[in-house]
Amino acid sequence: MNTRVTTAVKMGLREFRRTPVLIGLLVVLPLYFIGGFTNIVPDATLTVPIGGEPVTVTLSAFVAALVTPVTAGLLSGIVGLFLMQSSKAADDRLRLAGYRPRDLVATRVSLLAAGGLVVSAVSLAVVLVGFTPESIPAFVAATVLTALIYGVLGVIVGVSLSRLAGVYVMLFAPYVDMLLFQNPMATDSAAWTKLLPGYFPTKATMDAAFTQGLDIGNFVGAVGYFLVVLLVGVVVFHRLTSSRA
């Protein structure tokens, strides 16, 4: 493999490790969102429409399944944002020193993937303590896809906004998108909410959590959405890092 890319990925991972706010979020957010919310909801059951069929679940399980991709998306979005922000100024120099734009793109995509896997792993580790989805592999896949989609969105936001503004956006966006607009209990959602990033991942997650038969269309949709945002992200990043002289 290209040694430039492997060296830059190695250094990028070290930078992540040395960013206390990211480590802090990685520890606090899953415990708060997943652990906290699943424990404060009352003992009750509710009937949720999943894949068109009514499914009766406990409120705790419902919250666990819903909040896990939200947490992964939120964390991954912030990771993507930090990735972009920390490298913006110095990448110019790396390019001047000899890194080609595609080396930089490959590096950032690799770091994004690594970040997405780590945040997914932490979120899943917390949720699987008290909740067992019907299909663990599918639940894991749906969570990872959510993290990857929001990770790339974090990069795109990081290009366009300041660090602080970007954090506000990436903090609220997955929350509002998945927890509120994509919530299966929302019986009166507008059609435009299907265009939001969380649409396919949330359906895939709920499907994996509570039904035995999987609707593969949700996963295909989520993968497709990821590829589209990835393409947009790569183009945006490539334009930013291309030689302009």
Next chain:
Amino acid sequence: MSRRSRTIAGARASALSFFREPLNVALLVVLPAASVHIFGVAYGQFPEFGFLDLSASLGTTARIMGATFATGTLAGVLGLFQIISARDADHRLSICGFPALDLLVSRFATLVAISLVIAGVATVTLVGLLSEAVGSPLFVFAGLTLVGVVYAMLGMLVGTVLPRPLEGSLAVVILADMDNVVASGIFPIRDRITQLSPTSYAHEVVTRAVVDGELATGELLPALTVVAVLGCLAVLAYTRTVRPVASGGVPQ
């Protein structure tokens, strides 16, 4: 220069620092409206849950949550940035001769004044976006001001521990979110946890003002007590952070 004019000069400088940051102004304009609207639309998608014991409808409760969240977040970020900028700038001002007490008063006056502005914007937004008539907008404003002042003080305390804009903002926003959920009553949480929420009493003031149009006098004293306690802590934090020069600075 008199004490009054120094305080005004100090407060003006602090306020300008806040309002000249485009992000702060953008948040002040956008966040209350976005928060109230989104909370309302999002929770409005849900059927009324039988097990939730709310004093208002789910939609109204959600919009109140939006207003309190926006107020708390904005005021908390204000307090955070005030203490961050105070670390170096106020200490320097003190060395240059600005009396310590005047510095303290001007900073806190700024916090209260801008919290009033934030509460005002949030009140107008909430009243405008609620589908039913609000009982007493004035008492809503009072309740949201309490929320704002509480969070301005909390923001200062967060800034004392985490004097960095990004990390401190994250802490403030997450704190405001957690507190908002607990104080809202949407989830039937045990009372001893709810009582730990800094804004549970202020939240009740806002809710009663919206639904009943009356001032929740029973909640007012506890809410003001919270403000007083946090205020004392914030003064201590400010004094410790800024280390003002007591005698009035460098000889001329």
Next chain:
Amino acid sequence: MSETQPTTRGGESQTTVVEATDVEKTYDSRLPFSRSVDVLDGATLEIGSGEIVGIMGENGSGKSTLMQVLAGVLDYDGGNVARSGRIGWCPQEPRLYDRLTVDETFELFGEAYGMSDSDVEAARSWLLEELDFERFRDRQVRNLSGGNKQKVNLSVALMHEPDLLLLDEPYTGFDWETFQAFWDLTEDLRDRGVGVAVISHIISERDRFDVIYELHDGHLHREVVDEKGGSASTPTEPEIDCEQPEADGGQPE
């Protein structure tokens, strides 16, 4: 790339390492009804090998912009820039990865420059000693003082033995010894045939430069410096065509 016949102070013949001709650069405002700023307006400059060139001008005159254009980091709107050889660019603010240590910074940029591990180690040893920050090699960049950060910043520009060095106020935060070491290093590089351009505000250092360009109203006014620090050409006079370098170009014999 044109070749000129000027000679270095050492007497060797000189090649041009970077030549900028009639460069224009405008910063457009993103807001409506706001003016755009013409930073460079027909700037012409030439740096030869074995030459130390000073770029001076008022605050906000566009010196850093010019340097970024010369480095190839910033786009320009008109004119032409031609470079030969390897470039080392030291920006005014330390554009580094804050959470990497000094050693890791050398490793990463060494990889970028295509240097072998042994070359990176040799460069690291040389620069850590030359600029006296060996004891900070395991420290993260964000935990360094301003002066030491600047040493790392400068080292990244120097480590690959460039043919052209572009230094934007490189000695910000340096103590006196390091400042002297910097100039010893620069003069050593000049004697090895490296072309060096330095943005500087320190007028008392004029005698260290072979040529001084003053940036004013988007134009560069060229002045050859004699060995006593005075002018060996007449600078900034209306009748001189500022776009044409002096016919004899270099130092008086």
